[in-house]
Amino acid sequence: MSSDTPSPKPRVAVIFGGRSSEHAISVLTAGAVLDAIDRDKYEVLPIGITSDGRWALAPDDPERMAITDRRLPSVAEFSDADAGSVLLPVDPSHREVTYAEAAAVPKSLGEVDVVFPVLHGPYGEDGTLQGMLELSGVPYVGAGVLSSAVGMDKEYMKRIFESFGLPVGPYLVVRAREWERDAASVRERIMGFVAEHQLPVFVKPARAGSSMGISRVADLAELDEAIAEAQRHDPKIIVESALRGREIECGVLEFEDGPRASVPAEIPPVTSHDFYDFEAKYIDSASGVVPAPLTPEETEEVQRLAVLAFEAASCEGLVRADFFLCDDGRFVINEINTMPGFTPISMYPRMWQESGVSYAELVDRLLQAALNRSTGLR
Known part of the structure; x- marks a missing residue:
């Protein structure tokens, strides 16, 4: 040749x-x-x-x-x-x-x-x-076996974040066996959670994304229906307290010298939906604000926490980290997504576009990183 x-x-x-x-x-x-x-x-x-x-x-x-x-x-x-x-x-x-x-x-x-x-x-x-x-x-491309599993399971994701000192909101987990064996006891436990943290609460599948199966419960009479909807997507569910504040997202991308955070974005309140649900995201194309109107100190803090979340879950390649900026000024992490939405209207590519990395460059960087990384234990 x-x-x-x-x-x-x-x-x-x-x-x-x-x-x-x-x-x-x-x-x-x-x-x-x-x-x-x-x-x-x-x-x-x-x-x-x-x-x-x-x-x-x-x-x-x-x-x-x-x-x-x-x-x-x-x-x-x-x-x-x-x-x-x-x-x-x-x-x-x-x-x-x-x-x-x-x-x-x-x-x-x-x-x-x-x-x-x-x-x-x-x-x-x-x-x-x-x-x-x-x-x-x-x-x-992307996260390995463990970090992918952690990024999908909201319960263990939160447990890992807590162990690394990341602030998480109040939550309660309901496993399928608990609900099947003693639904009354589970309802009582949720009522105790509500008494401590107040309504509304969000009932979610523990292992799903794109806001699938999520219900905002403002009345305990809606609880059983919300649990049934969540269990259509996953037998294990998680109940989360509603956090008062602004929804902030931040992208993390792995570079040669380690992970870096993008400029953050804000998801403004969606007036036509109860919350930022599936239809708001993908059908009605509700749009976030990029970059988020934050102070330099707030931007630096959410970027620091996003990279910490990436490292805590042993992620690779890319992550979108979702936070609440609470009314008391604290950032609370909601979740990470190890393969975030990657459509042209998705927040992850938009945040990196604003950070100086185009969509095509983003795809190429992820492919090159994967080609340079061997498979096996990491």
């Missing part, structure tokens, strides 16, 4: 969709990422996971992965139910992806050099896919 022969471009498998209730948001994110990847620098293999868990070849067509007339996209729209399935390697000595159809010899789709998993929620953002990729020996 002559010295002037160009090196092959890294091949990126963009994996999206999935079995969680955030399937459509993942498809939206994939469309934006596919549109932003520099095709002069990378080859791309889009892989969609249907809502029932089948891995399918997907078109490299970002326009088909957008909201149309308030209708959310899904992998099923561009995947034949009778088509074959995509299979990732299970042998770390090679990275060949195959395509298998019934009664046919599997076809090679070539090797992949890195995976960009843009799945949100369980079965993708919670460490399950990350574990599979570790076994396969394929580098991937």
Whole structure:
């Protein structure tokens, strides 16, 4: 081979969709990422996971992965139910992806050099896919197994934050067995929580995102319905006290010298919704303010806490950290998101755009970091 022969471009498998209730948001994110990847620098293999868990070849067509007339996209729209399935390697000595159809010899789709998993929620953002990729020996963008699991489970996320000295709001956890065995006792425990912290409270699935399954409870008569709604998404739920203050978000991105925080953003009160819920975020496109109107001291503090949260959960690549700036001037962390919404209207890319990192640069930085990072224990 002559010295002037160009090196092959890294091949990126963009994996999206999935079995969680955030399937459509993942498809939206994939469309934006596919549109932003520099095709002069990378080859791309889009892989969609249907809502029932089948891995399918997907078109490299970002326009088909957008909201149309308030209708959310899904992998099923561009995947034949009778088509074959995509299979990732299970042998770390090679990275060949195959395509298998019934009664046919599997076809090679070539090797992949890195995976960009843009799945949100369980079965993708919670460490399950990350574990599979570790076994396969394929580098991937974002957090590893442990930090992905921690970032998905609001209970253990808060426990870790507390152990690192990060301020968290009052909360109470209800496990499925507790509710099934003695719902009356659980109601009594929640009533005690309310007596101490007052209404309203928020009832949430412990392991879900994009505000799926969340209810604002202003009357205890609404409690059972709120629990049922949360349990549609996760049998374990968390009850949180409503914090009075401003909603502030901050992005964290890993650079060569370590994680850095973006300028923060503020989510203003949403007048057309009870809170910043799924429809406000994605359907009605309620917009945050970037940068947030904070004092220099407040900006420095929320950036410090965001990086501390990133480190506390052993994160890699990227994180969006969500806070409340309470009326007493304290920042209280609500949660982190290890694969935040990545659509053009999402807050994470907007915060980094305002910080001097464009969307395309953001995607490229994450891919390069993944390519330079080996799989295995970290």
